[in-house]
Amino acid sequence: MYQRQLLPPYRCRKRWDVGRRVLPFVFRQRFKIAETWYPLWSPWDRLLEQAGVPHHFFHKGDTILKVKVFAGDHLFVDRLTYNFRRPKRGEILVFATKGITDPRTGQPAMPQDQFYIKRMVAMGGERVQIGNDRHLIINGERLDHTTPHFENVYSFDPRQPPRPNQYSGHVNGFIAGQVIAPLFPDESTIFAVRPNHYLVMGDNTMDSYDGRAWGDFSRTNVIGKYFFVYWPFSSRFGWAAR
Template structure:
Protein backbone atom coordinates (compact mmCIF):
# COMPACT_ATOMS: atom_id res chain seq x y z
CA UNK A 1 0.00 0.00 0.00
CA UNK A 2 2.72 2.43 1.01
CA UNK A 3 4.86 1.44 -1.96
CA UNK A 4 1.94 2.02 -4.33
CA UNK A 5 1.30 5.45 -2.77
CA UNK A 6 4.95 6.37 -3.36
CA UNK A 7 5.01 5.14 -6.94
CA UNK A 8 1.58 6.24 -8.19
CA UNK A 9 0.67 9.94 -8.53
CA UNK A 10 -2.98 8.90 -9.06
CA UNK A 11 -3.08 7.11 -5.69
CA UNK A 12 -1.55 10.11 -3.96
CA UNK A 13 -4.08 12.43 -5.62
CA UNK A 14 -6.97 10.18 -4.63
CA UNK A 15 -5.74 10.01 -1.01
CA UNK A 16 -5.48 13.77 -0.78
CA UNK A 17 -8.91 14.22 -2.39
CA UNK A 18 -10.85 11.98 -0.01
CA UNK A 19 -9.08 13.45 3.03
CA UNK A 20 -9.91 16.96 1.88
CA UNK A 21 -13.54 16.00 1.28
CA UNK A 22 -13.74 14.43 4.74
CA UNK A 23 -12.38 17.60 6.34
CA UNK A 24 -15.03 19.69 4.60
CA UNK A 25 -17.80 17.32 5.73
CA UNK A 26 -16.54 17.48 9.31
CA UNK A 27 -16.45 21.28 9.18
CA UNK A 28 -19.96 21.60 7.68
CA UNK A 29 -21.66 18.65 9.37
CA UNK A 30 -23.99 20.85 11.44
CA UNK A 31 -25.07 22.72 8.29
CA UNK A 32 -25.58 19.75 5.94
CA UNK A 33 -28.70 17.66 5.63
CA UNK A 34 -28.51 13.96 6.59
CA UNK A 35 -28.94 13.07 2.94
CA UNK A 36 -25.97 15.26 1.92
CA UNK A 37 -23.75 13.71 4.59
CA UNK A 38 -24.78 10.22 3.48
CA UNK A 39 -24.14 10.90 -0.23
CA UNK A 40 -20.68 12.45 0.31
CA UNK A 41 -19.70 9.77 2.83
CA UNK A 42 -20.59 7.09 0.28
CA UNK A 43 -18.48 8.75 -2.41
CA UNK A 44 -15.55 9.06 0.01
CA UNK A 45 -15.91 5.39 0.97
CA UNK A 46 -15.88 4.41 -2.71
CA UNK A 47 -12.55 6.19 -3.26
CA UNK A 48 -11.06 4.60 -0.14
CA UNK A 49 -12.26 1.17 -1.23
CA UNK A 50 -10.72 1.61 -4.68
CA UNK A 51 -7.38 2.55 -3.11
CA UNK A 52 -7.48 -0.35 -0.65
CA UNK A 53 -8.37 -2.90 -3.36
CA UNK A 54 -5.51 -1.78 -5.60
CA UNK A 55 -7.95 -0.81 -8.33
CA UNK A 56 -6.45 0.19 -11.65
CA UNK A 57 -5.90 3.83 -12.54
CA UNK A 58 -8.99 4.08 -14.74
CA UNK A 59 -11.38 2.94 -11.99
CA UNK A 60 -9.65 5.13 -9.42
CA UNK A 61 -10.06 8.19 -11.63
CA UNK A 62 -13.76 7.37 -12.08
CA UNK A 63 -14.26 7.17 -8.32
CA UNK A 64 -12.41 10.50 -7.90
CA UNK A 65 -14.57 12.16 -10.55
CA UNK A 66 -17.71 10.84 -8.83
CA UNK A 67 -16.52 12.25 -5.50
CA UNK A 68 -15.88 15.64 -7.06
CA UNK A 69 -19.37 15.70 -8.62
CA UNK A 70 -20.97 14.64 -5.33
CA UNK A 71 -19.19 17.26 -3.26
CA UNK A 72 -19.99 19.94 -5.84
CA UNK A 73 -23.68 19.01 -5.57
CA UNK A 74 -24.08 18.54 -1.82
CA UNK A 75 -21.30 20.54 -0.12
CA UNK A 76 -21.95 24.22 0.53
CA UNK A 77 -19.37 26.41 -1.25
CA UNK A 78 -17.37 28.84 0.87
CA UNK A 79 -18.04 32.50 0.25
CA UNK A 80 -15.03 34.38 -1.14
CA UNK A 81 -13.04 31.17 -1.51
CA UNK A 82 -10.01 32.86 -3.12
CA UNK A 83 -9.86 35.47 -0.35
CA UNK A 84 -10.11 32.73 2.26
CA UNK A 85 -7.31 30.77 0.63
CA UNK A 86 -5.04 33.82 0.35
CA UNK A 87 -5.74 34.72 3.96
CA UNK A 88 -4.78 31.22 5.08
CA UNK A 89 -1.52 31.43 3.11
CA UNK A 90 -0.71 34.81 4.66
CA UNK A 91 -1.48 33.60 8.19
CA UNK A 92 0.70 30.53 7.74
CA UNK A 93 3.55 32.70 6.41
CA UNK A 94 3.18 35.06 9.38
CA UNK A 95 3.17 32.13 11.81
CA UNK A 96 6.33 30.71 10.25
CA UNK A 97 8.03 34.14 10.35
CA UNK A 98 7.10 34.60 14.02
CA UNK A 99 8.39 31.12 14.85
CA UNK A 100 11.69 31.77 13.05
CA UNK A 101 12.04 35.16 14.79
CA UNK A 102 11.25 33.69 18.22
CA UNK A 103 13.18 30.43 18.17
CA UNK A 104 15.81 30.60 15.42
CA UNK A 105 16.95 33.93 13.94
CA UNK A 106 16.28 37.47 15.15
CA UNK A 107 17.22 40.43 12.93
CA UNK A 108 19.35 43.01 14.72
CA UNK A 109 20.81 46.38 13.77
CA UNK A 110 24.14 47.48 15.24
CA UNK A 111 23.27 50.84 16.86
CA UNK A 112 26.70 52.12 17.91
CA UNK A 113 30.39 51.80 17.10
CA UNK A 114 31.33 49.89 20.26
CA UNK A 115 32.16 46.70 18.31
CA UNK A 116 34.18 48.35 15.54
CA UNK A 117 36.12 47.26 13.59
CA UNK A 118 34.52 43.81 13.97
CA UNK A 119 30.97 45.06 13.41
CA UNK A 120 30.05 48.60 12.45
CA UNK A 121 27.36 50.82 13.87
CA UNK A 122 25.73 53.80 12.17
CA UNK A 123 28.17 56.44 10.98
CA UNK A 124 26.87 59.91 10.14
CA UNK A 125 28.70 62.67 8.29
CA UNK A 126 27.23 66.16 8.60
CA UNK A 127 27.88 68.14 5.39
CA UNK A 128 25.87 71.20 6.42
CA UNK A 129 28.87 73.52 6.26
CA UNK A 130 30.25 72.07 3.04
CA UNK A 131 28.48 74.03 0.33
CA UNK A 132 30.35 72.22 -2.45
CA UNK A 133 29.27 68.76 -1.25
CA UNK A 134 26.70 67.11 -3.50
CA UNK A 135 24.68 63.94 -3.17
CA UNK A 136 24.26 61.34 -5.91
CA UNK A 137 20.90 61.02 -7.60
CA UNK A 138 18.98 58.44 -9.58
CA UNK A 139 20.40 54.96 -10.04
CA UNK A 140 23.66 55.76 -8.28
CA UNK A 141 21.79 56.75 -5.14
CA UNK A 142 19.77 53.54 -5.23
CA UNK A 143 22.93 51.44 -5.65
CA UNK A 144 24.61 53.23 -2.74
CA UNK A 145 21.67 52.39 -0.50
CA UNK A 146 21.12 48.78 -1.56
CA UNK A 147 24.75 47.72 -1.88
CA UNK A 148 26.71 49.92 0.52
CA UNK A 149 23.99 50.89 2.98
CA UNK A 150 24.68 54.58 2.39
CA UNK A 151 21.75 56.97 2.44
CA UNK A 152 21.46 60.74 2.15
CA UNK A 153 19.11 63.22 3.82
CA UNK A 154 18.84 66.69 2.34
CA UNK A 155 16.18 69.17 3.39
CA UNK A 156 16.12 72.76 2.10
CA UNK A 157 14.11 75.60 3.68
CA UNK A 158 11.07 76.56 1.60
CA UNK A 159 10.55 79.77 3.53
CA UNK A 160 12.20 81.84 6.25
CA UNK A 161 11.82 80.67 9.84
CA UNK A 162 13.31 78.98 12.89
CA UNK A 163 12.80 75.51 14.33
CA UNK A 164 9.36 75.87 15.91
CA UNK A 165 8.47 72.27 16.71
CA UNK A 166 9.35 68.65 16.06
CA UNK A 167 7.60 65.34 16.52
CA UNK A 168 9.21 62.24 18.00
CA UNK A 169 10.26 59.63 15.45
CA UNK A 170 7.62 57.05 14.53
CA UNK A 171 8.67 53.58 13.40
CA UNK A 172 6.98 52.90 10.07
CA UNK A 173 8.93 49.86 8.91
CA UNK A 174 11.50 47.72 10.73
CA UNK A 175 14.61 49.90 11.22
CA UNK A 176 12.95 52.84 9.40
CA UNK A 177 11.33 55.79 11.17
CA UNK A 178 9.62 59.00 10.10
CA UNK A 179 10.03 62.31 11.92
CA UNK A 180 8.50 65.69 11.20
CA UNK A 181 10.02 69.07 11.98
CA UNK A 182 8.55 72.55 11.52
CA UNK A 183 10.64 75.44 10.31
CA UNK A 184 8.57 78.60 10.51
CA UNK A 185 5.14 77.58 9.21
CA UNK A 186 6.38 74.70 7.04
CA UNK A 187 6.48 71.04 8.09
CA UNK A 188 9.18 68.73 6.72
CA UNK A 189 9.02 64.91 6.85
CA UNK A 190 12.36 63.14 7.32
CA UNK A 191 12.81 59.40 6.82
CA UNK A 192 15.83 57.73 8.39
CA UNK A 193 17.16 54.65 10.16
CA UNK A 194 19.08 56.44 12.92
CA UNK A 195 18.32 57.68 16.41
CA UNK A 196 18.87 61.28 17.48
CA UNK A 197 18.62 62.51 13.90
CA UNK A 198 18.31 66.20 14.77
CA UNK A 199 21.40 66.06 16.98
CA UNK A 200 23.39 64.30 14.27
CA UNK A 201 22.26 66.90 11.71
CA UNK A 202 22.95 69.77 14.16
CA UNK A 203 19.56 71.37 13.61
CA UNK A 204 19.69 74.51 15.76
CA UNK A 205 16.48 75.69 17.48
CA UNK A 206 17.42 79.40 17.49
CA UNK A 207 18.99 79.56 14.05
CA UNK A 208 17.13 81.63 11.45
CA UNK A 209 16.83 79.68 8.23
CA UNK A 210 16.33 81.66 5.03
CA UNK A 211 14.61 80.36 1.93
CA UNK A 212 17.02 78.02 0.12
CA UNK A 213 19.21 77.34 3.19
CA UNK A 214 20.16 73.75 4.00
CA UNK A 215 18.31 72.51 7.10
CA UNK A 216 19.66 68.96 7.01
CA UNK A 217 22.52 67.74 4.85
CA UNK A 218 23.51 64.38 6.21
CA UNK A 219 25.29 61.35 4.83
CA UNK A 220 24.47 58.12 6.70
CA UNK A 221 26.33 54.85 6.50
CA UNK A 222 23.95 52.36 8.02
CA UNK A 223 25.25 50.01 10.65
CA UNK A 224 25.60 46.28 10.05
CA UNK A 225 22.32 44.39 10.02
CA UNK A 226 22.73 40.84 11.23
CA UNK A 227 20.84 37.77 12.33
CA UNK A 228 21.07 36.63 15.94
CA UNK A 229 21.24 32.87 16.45
CA UNK A 230 18.59 32.15 19.10
CA UNK A 231 18.86 28.36 18.87
CA UNK A 232 22.41 27.41 19.85
CA UNK A 233 22.26 28.56 23.47
CA UNK A 234 19.26 26.30 24.08
CA UNK A 235 21.72 23.40 23.90
CA UNK A 236 24.89 24.86 25.41
CA UNK A 237 26.15 27.83 27.39
CA UNK A 238 27.92 30.77 25.73
CA UNK A 239 31.69 30.50 25.41
CA UNK A 240 34.37 33.06 26.08
CA UNK A 241 35.02 35.34 23.13
CA UNK A 242 31.68 34.79 21.41
CA UNK A 243 29.77 37.87 20.29
CA UNK A 244 26.45 37.86 22.11
CA UNK A 245 23.28 39.95 22.06
CA UNK A 246 21.56 40.60 25.38
CA UNK A 247 18.74 42.58 26.96
CA UNK A 248 19.62 45.60 29.08
CA UNK A 249 16.71 45.01 31.46
CA UNK A 250 17.89 44.78 35.05
CA UNK A 251 21.47 45.98 34.45
CA UNK A 252 22.23 48.28 37.37
CA UNK A 253 25.27 50.49 37.84
CA UNK A 254 27.24 49.21 40.87
CA UNK A 255 28.39 52.74 41.67
CA UNK A 256 25.01 54.53 41.61
CA UNK A 257 22.53 51.74 42.17
CA UNK A 258 20.49 53.13 39.26
CA UNK A 259 19.81 51.61 35.83
CA UNK A 260 23.03 51.76 33.86
CA UNK A 261 21.25 52.34 30.54
CA UNK A 262 17.71 52.34 29.09
CA UNK A 263 16.10 49.10 30.22
CA UNK A 264 14.30 48.23 26.98
CA UNK A 265 17.19 47.86 24.57
CA UNK A 266 19.47 45.17 23.18
CA UNK A 267 23.26 45.45 23.23
CA UNK A 268 25.90 43.46 21.39
CA UNK A 269 29.33 42.84 22.92
CA UNK A 270 32.02 40.18 23.23
CA UNK A 271 31.78 37.79 26.18
CA UNK A 272 35.01 37.93 28.18
CA UNK A 273 34.28 36.31 31.55
CA UNK A 274 31.79 33.97 33.18
CA UNK A 275 30.40 33.47 36.67
CA UNK A 276 32.86 33.30 39.61
CA UNK A 277 35.86 34.22 37.44
CA UNK A 278 38.29 36.89 38.61
CA UNK A 279 39.08 39.59 36.08
CA UNK A 280 41.64 42.35 35.80
CA UNK A 281 42.96 44.44 32.92
CA UNK A 282 46.73 44.74 32.68
CA UNK A 283 48.47 47.90 31.50
CA UNK A 284 49.59 46.00 28.39
CA UNK A 285 45.89 45.97 27.40
CA UNK A 286 45.37 42.25 27.93
CA UNK A 287 42.70 40.68 30.10
CA UNK A 288 43.81 38.47 32.97
CA UNK A 289 41.18 35.84 33.84
CA UNK A 290 41.91 33.84 36.99
CA UNK A 291 45.55 34.93 36.54
CA UNK A 292 45.61 33.56 33.00
CA UNK A 293 46.52 36.12 30.36
CA UNK A 294 44.43 36.21 27.18
CA UNK A 295 46.27 36.87 23.92
CA UNK A 296 45.95 36.44 20.15
CA UNK A 297 46.10 32.64 20.51
CA UNK A 298 42.95 32.61 22.65
CA UNK A 299 39.96 31.45 20.55
CA UNK A 300 37.81 34.37 19.34
CA UNK A 301 40.43 36.94 20.43
CA UNK A 302 42.73 36.58 17.40
CA UNK A 303 41.81 40.03 16.09
CA UNK A 304 41.20 41.79 19.39
CA UNK A 305 44.83 41.20 20.45
CA UNK A 306 46.39 41.59 17.01
CA UNK A 307 47.50 45.16 17.79
CA UNK A 308 51.08 46.41 17.81
CA UNK A 309 52.01 46.95 21.49
CA UNK A 310 54.33 49.80 20.45
CA UNK A 311 51.38 51.82 19.16
CA UNK A 312 48.95 53.68 21.40
CA UNK A 313 45.32 52.58 21.48
CA UNK A 314 43.21 54.18 18.75
CA UNK A 315 39.46 54.46 18.28
CA UNK A 316 37.86 52.06 15.80
CA UNK A 317 41.00 49.91 15.74
CA UNK A 318 41.83 46.67 17.51
CA UNK A 319 43.67 47.87 20.60
CA UNK A 320 43.02 45.17 23.17
CA UNK A 321 41.24 46.31 26.34
CA UNK A 322 42.27 49.43 28.25
CA UNK A 323 41.88 50.03 31.97
CA UNK A 324 41.33 53.40 33.62
CA UNK A 325 45.05 54.10 34.07
CA UNK A 326 45.87 53.61 30.38
CA UNK A 327 42.76 55.52 29.31
CA UNK A 328 43.72 58.58 31.41
CA UNK A 329 46.94 58.89 29.41
CA UNK A 330 44.90 59.28 26.24
CA UNK A 331 41.61 60.98 27.04
CA UNK A 332 39.67 62.81 29.71
CA UNK A 333 36.64 60.58 29.17
CA UNK A 334 35.79 58.33 32.11
CA UNK A 335 36.68 54.92 30.68
CA UNK A 336 36.70 51.73 32.78
CA UNK A 337 35.79 53.18 36.21
CA UNK A 338 35.43 49.65 37.61
CA UNK A 339 38.97 48.82 36.45
CA UNK A 340 40.95 51.96 37.39
CA UNK A 341 44.34 50.19 37.23
CA UNK A 342 45.90 46.83 36.57
CA UNK A 343 45.83 45.76 40.23
CA UNK A 344 42.04 46.01 40.48
CA UNK A 345 40.38 42.60 40.46
CA UNK A 346 36.66 42.12 39.87
CA UNK A 347 34.86 38.83 40.50
CA UNK A 348 31.97 38.02 38.20
CA UNK A 349 28.91 37.00 40.18
CA UNK A 350 27.70 33.38 39.81
CA UNK A 351 25.41 32.87 36.80
CA UNK A 352 26.49 36.26 35.43
CA UNK A 353 28.55 37.34 32.42
CA UNK A 354 31.01 40.17 31.80
CA UNK A 355 31.19 41.66 28.31
CA UNK A 356 33.34 44.27 26.57
CA UNK A 357 33.32 45.99 23.18
CA UNK A 358 36.12 45.58 20.64
CA UNK A 359 36.35 49.38 20.18
CA UNK A 360 37.92 49.70 23.59
CA UNK A 361 38.28 53.52 23.58
CA UNK A 362 34.66 54.04 22.57
CA UNK A 363 32.68 51.27 24.22
CA UNK A 364 30.23 51.55 27.08
CA UNK A 365 30.55 48.07 28.53
CA UNK A 366 31.23 45.92 31.58
CA UNK A 367 34.19 48.09 32.56
CA UNK A 368 31.59 50.71 33.55
CA UNK A 369 28.48 48.78 34.60
CA UNK A 370 29.87 45.38 35.57
CA UNK A 371 28.26 42.02 34.89
CA UNK A 372 24.67 40.96 34.19
CA UNK A 373 22.53 37.85 34.58
CA UNK A 374 23.03 35.12 31.99
CA UNK A 375 19.22 35.06 31.56
CA UNK A 376 19.54 38.38 29.69
CA UNK A 377 21.29 36.70 26.77
CA UNK A 378 19.01 36.17 23.77
CA UNK A 379 21.54 34.69 21.34
CA UNK A 380 24.85 34.88 19.54
CA UNK A 381 26.00 36.68 16.42
CA UNK A 382 25.21 34.59 13.35
CA UNK A 383 25.92 36.53 10.16
CA UNK A 384 25.65 39.97 8.59
CA UNK A 385 23.01 40.08 5.86
CA UNK A 386 23.33 43.77 4.93
CA UNK A 387 25.11 45.85 3.70
CA UNK A 388 27.31 43.94 1.29
CA UNK A 389 30.63 44.95 2.80
CA UNK A 390 33.74 43.01 3.78
CA UNK A 391 31.81 41.99 6.91
CA UNK A 392 28.98 40.38 4.94
CA UNK A 393 28.23 36.79 5.90
CA UNK A 394 30.15 35.00 8.65
CA UNK A 395 33.29 37.15 8.40
CA UNK A 396 33.24 38.56 11.95
CA UNK A 397 35.33 36.72 14.54
Protein backbone atom coordinates (compact mmCIF):
# COMPACT_ATOMS: atom_id res chain seq x y z
CA MET A 1 0.00 0.00 0.00
CA TYR A 2 1.38 3.24 -1.01
CA GLN A 3 0.87 6.29 1.10
CA ARG A 4 0.56 9.58 -0.71
CA GLN A 5 2.59 12.24 1.00
CA LEU A 6 1.67 15.88 0.51
CA LEU A 7 4.66 18.19 0.54
CA PRO A 8 4.25 21.53 2.21
CA PRO A 9 3.66 24.31 -0.29
CA TYR A 10 6.79 26.30 -1.39
CA ARG A 11 6.83 29.60 0.35
CA CYS A 12 8.39 32.43 -1.71
CA ARG A 13 9.58 35.20 0.53
CA LYS A 14 10.09 38.52 -1.28
CA ARG A 15 11.78 41.62 0.00
CA TRP A 16 12.60 44.96 -1.67
CA ASP A 17 15.22 47.51 -0.78
CA VAL A 18 14.53 51.23 -0.99
CA GLY A 19 16.59 51.65 -4.17
CA ARG A 20 18.81 54.51 -5.18
CA ARG A 21 19.34 56.87 -8.09
CA VAL A 22 22.60 56.06 -9.93
CA LEU A 23 22.34 58.87 -12.49
CA PRO A 24 19.79 61.68 -12.78
CA PHE A 25 17.51 59.43 -14.82
CA VAL A 26 18.79 55.94 -13.94
CA PHE A 27 17.23 54.26 -10.91
CA ARG A 28 18.51 50.98 -9.43
CA GLN A 29 16.54 48.86 -7.01
CA ARG A 30 17.04 45.31 -5.71
CA PHE A 31 14.58 42.63 -4.74
CA LYS A 32 15.18 39.35 -2.94
CA ILE A 33 13.66 35.96 -3.66
CA ALA A 34 14.52 33.34 -1.08
CA GLU A 35 18.18 34.03 -0.33
CA THR A 36 19.11 35.64 -3.66
CA TRP A 37 19.11 39.35 -4.51
CA TYR A 38 18.31 40.55 -8.05
CA PRO A 39 18.93 44.06 -9.43
CA LEU A 40 16.22 45.99 -11.24
CA TRP A 41 17.14 48.94 -13.45
CA SER A 42 15.02 51.59 -15.13
CA PRO A 43 14.12 50.35 -18.63
CA TRP A 44 16.94 51.44 -20.97
CA ASP A 45 14.58 52.11 -23.85
CA ARG A 46 12.91 54.82 -21.77
CA LEU A 47 15.95 56.51 -20.26
CA LEU A 48 16.06 59.38 -22.77
CA GLU A 49 12.32 59.80 -22.50
CA GLN A 50 12.59 60.04 -18.72
CA ALA A 51 15.43 62.53 -19.10
CA GLY A 52 13.17 64.75 -21.18
CA VAL A 53 15.57 65.05 -24.14
CA PRO A 54 14.86 64.45 -27.85
CA HIS A 55 15.87 60.97 -28.91
CA HIS A 56 15.97 58.64 -31.84
CA PHE A 57 16.68 54.92 -32.08
CA PHE A 58 19.42 53.89 -34.52
CA HIS A 59 19.96 50.53 -36.17
CA LYS A 60 23.20 48.79 -37.00
CA GLY A 61 24.86 50.48 -39.96
CA ASP A 62 23.03 53.81 -39.56
CA THR A 63 25.09 57.00 -39.81
CA ILE A 64 24.79 58.92 -36.55
CA LEU A 65 27.27 61.78 -36.99
CA LYS A 66 29.63 63.07 -39.67
CA VAL A 67 32.43 65.47 -38.81
CA LYS A 68 35.58 66.83 -40.39
CA VAL A 69 38.65 67.49 -38.29
CA PHE A 70 41.22 70.04 -39.42
CA ALA A 71 44.60 70.30 -37.71
CA GLY A 72 45.72 73.79 -36.78
CA ASP A 73 48.59 75.50 -38.55
CA HIS A 74 52.05 75.33 -37.00
CA LEU A 75 53.81 78.63 -37.50
CA PHE A 76 56.61 80.94 -36.48
CA VAL A 77 55.67 84.20 -34.79
CA ASP A 78 57.55 87.48 -35.20
CA ARG A 79 57.78 88.79 -31.63
CA LEU A 80 60.23 91.57 -32.47
CA THR A 81 58.43 93.97 -34.82
CA TYR A 82 55.76 95.17 -32.41
CA ASN A 83 58.40 96.22 -29.91
CA PHE A 84 59.17 99.10 -32.29
CA ARG A 85 55.74 99.92 -33.75
CA ARG A 86 52.05 99.22 -33.28
CA PRO A 87 50.18 96.69 -35.46
CA LYS A 88 48.74 98.01 -38.71
CA ARG A 89 45.24 97.37 -39.96
CA GLY A 90 45.00 94.10 -41.83
CA GLU A 91 48.05 92.46 -40.26
CA ILE A 92 47.55 88.98 -38.85
CA LEU A 93 48.10 88.86 -35.10
CA VAL A 94 48.82 86.05 -32.67
CA PHE A 95 47.33 86.90 -29.29
CA ALA A 96 46.63 85.34 -25.89
CA THR A 97 43.02 84.74 -24.89
CA LYS A 98 43.57 85.47 -21.20
CA GLY A 99 41.18 88.14 -19.96
CA ILE A 100 38.98 88.23 -23.07
CA THR A 101 35.36 88.30 -21.91
CA ASP A 102 31.95 88.48 -23.52
CA PRO A 103 30.86 92.14 -23.19
CA ARG A 104 27.24 91.06 -22.82
CA THR A 105 27.80 88.77 -19.83
CA GLY A 106 31.24 89.61 -18.45
CA GLN A 107 32.09 85.90 -18.53
CA PRO A 108 35.17 84.42 -20.29
CA ALA A 109 34.47 84.28 -24.01
CA MET A 110 36.77 81.31 -24.63
CA PRO A 111 39.34 79.16 -22.78
CA GLN A 112 41.74 81.55 -21.07
CA ASP A 113 44.99 79.67 -21.72
CA GLN A 114 45.14 79.58 -25.51
CA PHE A 115 46.57 81.56 -28.43
CA TYR A 116 44.45 82.69 -31.36
CA ILE A 117 45.42 84.03 -34.77
CA LYS A 118 43.17 86.58 -36.52
CA ARG A 119 43.37 89.60 -38.80
CA MET A 120 43.33 92.96 -37.03
CA VAL A 121 40.60 95.12 -38.57
CA ALA A 122 40.27 98.07 -36.19
CA MET A 123 42.09 99.75 -33.31
CA GLY A 124 41.32 101.90 -30.30
CA GLY A 125 38.94 104.81 -30.88
CA GLU A 126 37.59 103.55 -34.21
CA ARG A 127 33.92 102.94 -34.99
CA VAL A 128 33.17 99.77 -36.92
CA GLN A 129 30.21 98.59 -38.99
CA ILE A 130 29.69 95.56 -41.23
CA GLY A 131 27.67 96.39 -44.33
CA ASN A 132 25.19 94.01 -45.90
CA ASP A 133 27.53 93.99 -48.90
CA ARG A 134 30.04 92.15 -46.62
CA HIS A 135 32.49 95.04 -46.41
CA LEU A 136 33.76 96.68 -43.23
CA ILE A 137 33.10 100.37 -42.67
CA ILE A 138 35.64 102.07 -40.38
CA ASN A 139 34.79 105.60 -39.24
CA GLY A 140 32.44 105.89 -42.21
CA GLU A 141 34.98 104.67 -44.81
CA ARG A 142 34.34 101.39 -46.63
CA LEU A 143 37.21 98.90 -46.98
CA ASP A 144 37.64 97.02 -50.26
CA HIS A 145 40.18 94.98 -52.24
CA THR A 146 42.41 98.05 -52.66
CA THR A 147 42.88 98.36 -48.89
CA PRO A 148 46.34 97.04 -47.93
CA HIS A 149 46.22 93.49 -46.52
CA PHE A 150 42.59 93.01 -47.62
CA GLU A 151 43.27 92.11 -51.26
CA ASN A 152 42.22 88.48 -50.74
CA VAL A 153 39.52 89.09 -48.14
CA TYR A 154 37.51 91.23 -50.57
CA SER A 155 38.32 89.28 -53.73
CA PHE A 156 34.96 87.46 -53.58
CA ASP A 157 32.26 87.61 -56.24
CA PRO A 158 29.40 89.69 -54.75
CA ARG A 159 26.92 87.72 -56.86
CA GLN A 160 27.79 84.55 -54.93
CA PRO A 161 26.60 83.89 -51.35
CA PRO A 162 29.20 83.65 -48.57
CA ARG A 163 30.64 80.16 -48.20
CA PRO A 164 32.74 78.44 -45.52
CA ASN A 165 36.46 78.04 -46.22
CA GLN A 166 36.40 80.74 -48.91
CA TYR A 167 37.16 84.43 -48.90
CA SER A 168 33.69 85.95 -48.57
CA GLY A 169 34.37 89.34 -46.98
CA HIS A 170 32.85 89.87 -43.53
CA VAL A 171 29.26 89.01 -42.69
CA ASN A 172 26.99 90.55 -40.06
CA GLY A 173 24.12 88.96 -38.16
CA PHE A 174 21.56 89.97 -40.78
CA ILE A 175 23.44 87.99 -43.45
CA ALA A 176 24.72 85.02 -41.44
CA GLY A 177 22.61 84.85 -38.28
CA GLN A 178 22.98 86.20 -34.76
CA VAL A 179 25.04 83.23 -33.54
CA ILE A 180 28.02 84.25 -35.67
CA ALA A 181 27.82 88.01 -35.17
CA PRO A 182 25.75 88.94 -32.09
CA LEU A 183 27.60 92.26 -31.69
CA PHE A 184 26.94 93.18 -35.33
CA PRO A 185 23.26 92.23 -35.85
CA ASP A 186 22.84 94.51 -38.89
CA GLU A 187 24.69 97.08 -40.98
CA SER A 188 23.49 100.04 -38.91
CA THR A 189 25.08 98.74 -35.69
CA ILE A 190 28.26 100.58 -34.71
CA PHE A 191 30.88 98.97 -32.48
CA ALA A 192 33.28 101.40 -30.79
CA VAL A 193 36.72 99.93 -30.12
CA ARG A 194 38.02 100.90 -26.69
CA PRO A 195 41.29 102.85 -26.35
CA ASN A 196 44.41 100.63 -26.44
CA HIS A 197 42.33 97.72 -27.73
CA TYR A 198 42.13 95.85 -31.04
CA LEU A 199 39.26 94.27 -32.94
CA VAL A 200 40.08 91.15 -34.96
CA MET A 201 38.11 89.02 -37.41
CA GLY A 202 38.81 85.76 -39.19
CA ASP A 203 39.14 85.46 -42.97
CA ASN A 204 36.85 82.40 -42.97
CA THR A 205 33.94 84.64 -42.06
CA MET A 206 31.22 81.96 -42.09
CA ASP A 207 33.02 79.75 -39.56
CA SER A 208 35.14 82.20 -37.56
CA TYR A 209 34.62 82.82 -33.86
CA ASP A 210 36.00 86.33 -33.59
CA GLY A 211 35.39 89.93 -32.52
CA ARG A 212 31.89 89.86 -33.97
CA ALA A 213 30.98 87.63 -31.01
CA TRP A 214 33.27 88.80 -28.20
CA GLY A 215 34.38 92.31 -29.14
CA ASP A 216 37.84 93.79 -28.69
CA PHE A 217 40.81 92.92 -26.47
CA SER A 218 43.72 94.77 -24.86
CA ARG A 219 46.86 95.37 -26.92
CA THR A 220 48.80 93.74 -24.06
CA ASN A 221 47.37 90.40 -25.25
CA VAL A 222 49.29 90.60 -28.53
CA ILE A 223 52.12 88.06 -28.73
CA GLY A 224 53.42 88.95 -32.16
CA LYS A 225 52.92 88.94 -35.88
CA TYR A 226 52.15 85.91 -38.03
CA PHE A 227 55.38 85.13 -39.90
CA PHE A 228 55.83 81.67 -41.47
CA VAL A 229 53.69 78.51 -41.63
CA TYR A 230 55.89 75.40 -41.53
CA TRP A 231 53.11 72.81 -41.22
CA PRO A 232 51.05 71.49 -42.92
CA PHE A 233 52.36 71.47 -46.49
CA SER A 234 49.26 73.08 -47.94
CA SER A 235 48.32 76.26 -49.78
CA ARG A 236 49.03 78.16 -46.54
CA PHE A 237 52.62 76.89 -46.27
CA GLY A 238 55.31 79.56 -46.43
CA TRP A 239 55.81 83.24 -45.68
CA ALA A 240 53.10 85.44 -44.26
CA ALA A 241 50.06 85.66 -46.48
CA ARG A 242 48.33 88.92 -47.27
